[in-house]
Amino acid sequence: MKITKICCIGAGYVGGPTMAIIAQKCPHIQVTVVDLNAERIAAWNDEDQNNIPIYEPGLSDIVAEARGRNLFFSTDVDKAIDEAQIIFISVNTPTKTYGKGKGMAADLKYIELCARQIAKIAKDDKIVVEKSTLPVRTAEAIKSILDNTGNHVKFQILSNPEFLAEGTAVQDLLNPDRILIGGDPSAEGQEAIQALVEVYSNWVAPEKILTTNVWSSELSKLTANAFLAQRISSINALSELCEKTGADINEVARAIGTDSRIGPKFLKASVGFGGSCFQKDILNLVYIAKSYGLNEVADYWEQVIIMNDHQKKRFANKIVQTLYNTVSDKKIAFLGWAFKKDTNDTRESAAIYVANDLINEHAQIAVYDPKVSHKKVLNDLDYLESRTAEKNANAISSFDSPYEACKDAHAIAVLTEWDEFVHYDWQKIYDSMQKPAFVFDGRNILDKKALETIGFVYQGIGS
Numbered sequence: 296m297k298i299t300k301i302c303c304i305g306a307g308y309v310g311g312p313t314m315a316i317i318a319q320k321c322p323h324i325q326v327t328v329v330d331l332n333a334e335r336i337a338a339w340n341d342e343d344q345n346n347i348p349i350y351e352p353g354l355s356d357i358v359a360e361a362r363g364r365n366l367f368f369s370t371d372v373d374k375a376i377d378e379a380q381i382i383f384i385s386v387n388t389p390t391k392t393y394g395k396g397k398g399m400a401a402d403l404k405y406i407e408l409c410a411r412q413i414a415k416i417a418k419d420d421k422i423v424v425e426k427s428t429l430p431v432r433t434a435e436a437i438k439s440i441l442d443n444t445g446n447h448v449k450f451q452i453l454s455n456p457e458f459l460a461e462g463t464a465v466q467d468l469l470n471p472d473r474i475l476i477g478g479d480p481s482a483e484g485q486e487a488i489q490a491l492v493e494v495y496s497n498w499v500a501p502e503k504i505l506t507t508n509v510w511s512s513e514l515s516k517l518t519a520n521a522f523l524a525q526r527i528s529s530i531n532a533l534s535e536l537c538e539k540t541g542a543d544i545n546e547v548a549r550a551i552g553t554d555s556r557i558g559p560k561f562l563k564a565s566v567g568f569g570g571s572c573f574q575k576d577i578l579n580l581v582y583i584a585k586s587y588g589l590n591e592v593a594d595y596w597e598q599v600i601i602m603n604d605h606q607k608k609r610f611a612n613k614i615v616q617t618l619y620n621t622v623s624d625k626k627i628a629f630l631g632w633a634f635k636k637d638t639n640d641t642r643e644s645a646a647i648y649v650a651n652d653l654i655n656e657h658a659q660i661a662v663y664d665p666k667v668s669h670k671k672v673l674n675d676l677d678y679l680e681s682r683t684a685e686k687n688a689n690a691i692s693s694f695d696s697p698y699e700a701c702k703d704a705h706a707i708a709v710l711t712e713w714d715e716f717v718h719y720d721w722q723k724i725y726d727s728m729q730k731p732a733f734v735f736d737g738r739n740i741l742d743k744k745a746l747e748t749i750g751f752v753y754q755g756i757g758s
């Protein structure tokens with residue numbers, strides 16, 4: 296089958312960038328990204344390319360190049376479904392906040408709504424691709440909905456998980472380690488896989504395109520994220536031991552990273568991992584394991600989350616303890632709110648939890664993040680439902696300048712590893728702060744020696 300029309304349901308952090316790259320690399324394919332959120336679609340269509348709703352280095356130029364040519368953003372979901380040969384489902388699958396599996400299982404209501412919508416609209420055969428991270432066997436559920444409520448058209452369900460990391464989405468999409476496509480072993484299933492392989496072949500080398508059955512593909516995505524998160528929790532667990540023993544976690548990480556079996560990546564100790572994927576996917580894995588009665592497997596992976604929560608809590612506690620056991624009415628400046636650098640995404644960011652703990656201790660938080668708005672900061676805190684929105688608004692403020700955020704502060708906490716933090720005029724910051732001036736570097740990015748020479752009391756992670 297020659298593919299000429301693709302649609303993607305969900306114009307978020309995954310759907311938006313992925314479709315922009317497909318459109319850029321496949322000028323012969325019309326790519327339409329649809330979303331129920333009209334505000335988000337309007338932002339994708341904003342004449343000023345800098346106003347697109349997702350900040351990713353390099354993305355706005357690619358959108359500007361393809362938009363209106365073969366890349367379209369629309370709220371007309373039905374029309375896009377009707378026209379497309381391949382439909383990507385890229386809607387959000389948050390952890391359930393209610394009912395059975397609350398706090399653990401993925402909430403599939405958005406996926407199910409999509410499947411029902413596709414079933415209602417489709418008049419000819421379609422390939423439906425799950426792009427969102429989903430619990431293993433979701434494809435089966437989608438298939439059952441499509442087959443039983445549709446207009447007797449044939450659907451092929453593929454699993455094509457996305458491995459891009461935020462902040463490097465464009466590079467990851469242009470140059471992926473692999474593309475994974477899972478499909479049915481039947482002849483029709485293999486044909487559908489081939490159709491999608493051909494799309495990616497426009498820019499990805501054939502040996503990097505792996506095909507598997509649907510379940511392996513779904514499980515591989517959860518496993519990849521679980522392994523990555525596990526590395527961070529492992530190094531973070533040892534960072535606490537380093538702080539007690541005089542070993543330095545950076546030196547340990549370097550020493551073990553040279554073992555080619557271990558490798559140097561993803562060994563940076565931090566205030567804890569965040570992002571929309573790691574925690575959600577592990578909880579998902581834990582939930583699936585438990586549902587099959589595999590309690591040891593579930594406990595093994597749950598420990599990764601327990602360790603991460605501990606790391607965030609430990610960071611907040613350390614600030615309180617070091618500031619003479621009270622932060623009440625003290626200004627604590629937060630450098631960074633995003634869950635990592637080069638993104639405006641704050642989902643599950645460690646900053647939210649650290650701020651929440653410090654506000655419980657009556658601290659005043661002053662945030663500077665180059666890409667995150669005050670509205671988002673407040674929303675993130677309100678979402679925890681720890682106190683009223685009014686109390687949150689009184690406890691936290693945001694600044695457009697790091698120097699203003701740090702002025703008169705008792706301490707600075709680095710929550711995100713933005714490059715610009717390294718290059719600030721730290722003498723100027725020191726001069727404007729309360730003394731002693733403390734820096735808690737939750738990312739180990741600042742120059743400890745230089746800061747101590749200025750007069751700061753510096754504490755990193757794991758040394």
Ligand code: UDX
Pocket residue numbers: 457458459460461462520523527560561562563564565566567568569570571572573634635636
């Ligand atoms: C992750 C996976 O990397 C990606 O393949 C998948 O598609 C989605 O989930 P993402 O969450 O965007 O991507 O970013 P990632 O770079 O993995 O970072 C996740 C969190 O771990 C961030 O909070 C980051 O700061 C933290 N981290 C990462 C560390 O604390 N230490 C490290 O060494 C690496």
Ligand code: UDX
Pocket residue numbers: none
């Ligand atoms: C290990 C370390 O590899 C080595 O660096 C250290 O100096 C001593 O401990 P060793 O125990 O000799 O070396 O063998 P290794 O190859 O690491 O295997 C250890 C065990 O893990 C074996 O039982 C092996 O069969 C098992 N293993 C290894 C697996 O089950 N799966 C794997 O993928 C790798």
Ligand code: ADP
Pocket residue numbers: 304305306307308309310329330331332335372385386387388405408409427571
């Ligand atoms: P991700 O990180 O997985 O891309 P996002 O939350 O950034 O998640 O994006 C998911 C998008 O999917 C949101 O913009 C949301 O409005 C959209 N969405 C959810 N359900 C539907 C639906 N049934 N039809 C169209 N869009 C949907």
